[in-house]
Amino acid sequence: MYYKYEGVSPSGSHKPNTAVAQAYYNKQAGVKKLTTETGAGQWGSSLAFAGALFGLEVLVYMVKVSYQQKPYRRALMETYGARVVASPSTQTQAGRKILAQNPNSNGSLGIAISEAVEVAAADEQTKYALGSVLNHVLLHQTVIGQEALTQLEMAGDYPDIVIGCTGGGSNFAGIAFPFLGLYCEENEIYK
Numbered sequence: 001m002y003y004k005y006e007g008v009s010p011s012g013s014h015k016p017n018t019a020v021a022q023a024y025y026n027k028q029a030g031v032k033k034l035t036t037e038t039g040a041g042q043w044g045s046s047l048a049f050a051g052a053l054f055g056l057e058v059l060v061y062m063v064k065v066s067y068q069q070k071p072y073r074r075a076l077m078e079t080y081g082a083r084v085v086a087s088p089s090t091q092t093q094a095g096r097k098i099l100a101q102n103p104n105s106n107g108s109l110g111i112a113i114s115e116a117v118e119v120a121a122a123d124e125q126t127k128y129a130l131g132s133v134l135n136h137v138l139l140h141q142t143v144i145g146q147e148a149l150t151q152l153e154m155a156g157d158y159p160d161i162v163i164g165c166t167g168g169g170s171n172f173a174g175i176a177f178p179f180l181g182l183y184c185e186e187n188e189i190y191k
Helices: 014-029 042-054 065-068 070-080 093-101 109-121 134-156 170-185
Strands: 033-038 056-063 085-088 126-129
Touching: 014 065, 014 134, 033 042, 033 109, 042 056, 056 065, 056 070, 056 109, 065 070, 065 085, 065 170, 070 085, 085 109, 093 109, 109 126, 109 134, 134 170
Parallel strands: 033 056, 033 126, 056 085
Antiparallel strands: none
8 A cells, every 4th residue: 555645845735735736826827916715724824835935915814713723833824924814704706795694603615715805706816726626627637646656656656546635636546647648648548
């Protein structure tokens, strides 16, 4: 059994694989600020790190319960220069609406996404960045599987099964897609 550990990156996860690429391309396009959401803080930390690399302002809406329970993750984002806001917040129409209905809301990724998208939609210099689900994110994350293939080749081994956690899909796609591509190539499935 092999375990691919991604926790030693500057943000503590695999997420810089896409955060750095997204920050780079946004910087090249003249964007000044990125907004996003984060749950436990891995994506927010990664985008904060990437924003620091390219001199972009980063605003992170962090699910309120995580904001309260994970002060070190919040501190990491702030160390990289991001502004972190507990979501739902009073800073957006979406947040104010949720708080009016439920002043004690612990938040959710959906609410945090709504707040981040609202901010981006209101300012031409601001873009929304997402850390999972989207095709380009999954493609960026295939670095994980490509590394795993090389590492297994160095070990003289090949797995019978590849397993990855799934939420938005970036971790699983990152590890599995290169193996799937190799499998299809070896079995001439594309031809």
